[in-house]
Amino acid sequence: MERRNFIKNTLSTSLGASILPVGAFAYSKTSENKSKEYPYKLKYAPHIGMFKNLAGDDVLDQLNFMADQGFTAFEDNGMPHRSIKQQTEMAKVMEKRGMTMGVFVAHTIYWSEPNLTSGNLEKREEFLKEIKSAVEVAKRVNAKWVTVVPGFVDLRQEHGYQTAHVVESLKQAAAILEPHGIIMVLEPLNFRDHPGLFLSKSAQAYEICKAVGSPSCKILFDVYHQQITEGNLIPNIEASWDEIAYFQMGDNPGRKEPTTGEINYKNIFKYIHSKGFDGVLGMEHGNSIPGKEGELALIKAYQEVDQF
Incomplete structure (x- = not known):
């Protein structure tokens, strides 16, 4: 029996064949399988920890596992806090595996006191200093997008x-x-999980981007947050389309993978794909089921909503 088939059969036996997604297999450092196992239509981006039970704790192994499953992008909010050595190693793996680096958070987010809203010049200078540092991180990991929360x-x-x-x-x-x-x-972030934040709606973000008037200031449309805040998802995506550069998702309620809540992600992804979107869609959510079983269920969910 071929090694890959053996692994598939083993996983099917231990976790249940019904949950095993197309092309999924356990990653190991000795695996020579570098093919894209599942041809996703969009650049869905997992994060570190999402597949730690199947891939192990090593971040490079996790990146390789993501690529082995067919994911062509990756995001990491905490990338600036990783060592330069680790950033460089991760960038090499992403380049080798053809993965696009998604967002990381570019600055300190003030969750309970004004900073950019206040007009305080010291807070502004702190923000701009962190933006300058983010440029260096972005260059190191080949990132095009960085997250900003006012x-x-x-x-x-x-x-x-x-x-x-x-x-x-x-x-x-x-x-x-x-x-x-x-x-x-x-x-924009929702009022339930993040009460008191300045930026909450897509129209507000659109207005600000138009006022800034720069190709370096766009919208991150997080479908989970906007479902809670305003709903009307596809019309709001359409209305703010020319200022959207990045998407993130999570189902509601629960902020887990698509198919676990009320959001019709298949239709949303179909719409985004129909617009010719070539950017990244960050998988900024948890797993609804713990362990290996949950990680396989997550992969299966993305394969399901990608069928349109």
Whole structure:
């Protein structure tokens, strides 16, 4: 029996054949299988830890496992906090396996006090300094997109003044990013999980991007957050399409993989694909089932919603 078939049969026996997705197999360092096992239509991007039970704890093994399953992108919010050595090693694996690097968080997010909304010059300078550092990380890992969250509302100022402060900070950040072809993507977050944050709706993000007026300032449309905040998903994606550069997802309720909640991801992905989107869709969610069984179920879910 061929080695790959043996592994498939073993997994089928131990975890249940019904849950085994097409092309899935256990990764090992000695595996010579470098083919794209499943031809996804879009660039879905897992993150470190999503397949740790099947691939092991080593981040490079996990990257290789993702590629072996057919995933052609990867994202890592915490990439700036990894050592330069590890960043470089991860970049080499992604380049070798043909994976596109997705977003990482470019700066300190203020979850409970105003920063960019306040107009405070010290907070602005702190933000711009971190944006400059993010450029170096992005170059190291071949990243085109970095996540920006403007932070908490300033209850002492009218909304219009806060917007003006945010726009000015983002204009200065865009001037840093533009020469390097890096795009900061603004992520609206929902009021339930992140109460009190300034940026919450797609139209608001669209307005800010238009005001900044830079190719380095676009929208990160997180389908999970926007389902909670405003719903009306495909019409809102359509309305803000020319300012969207990146997507993330998670089903609602629960923020787990597609098919576990109320969102019709098959139709959403069909629409995004029909628009010719060639960017990354970050899998920023948890696994609904623990262990290896849950990781295989997640792969199967993405194969299912990718059928359109």
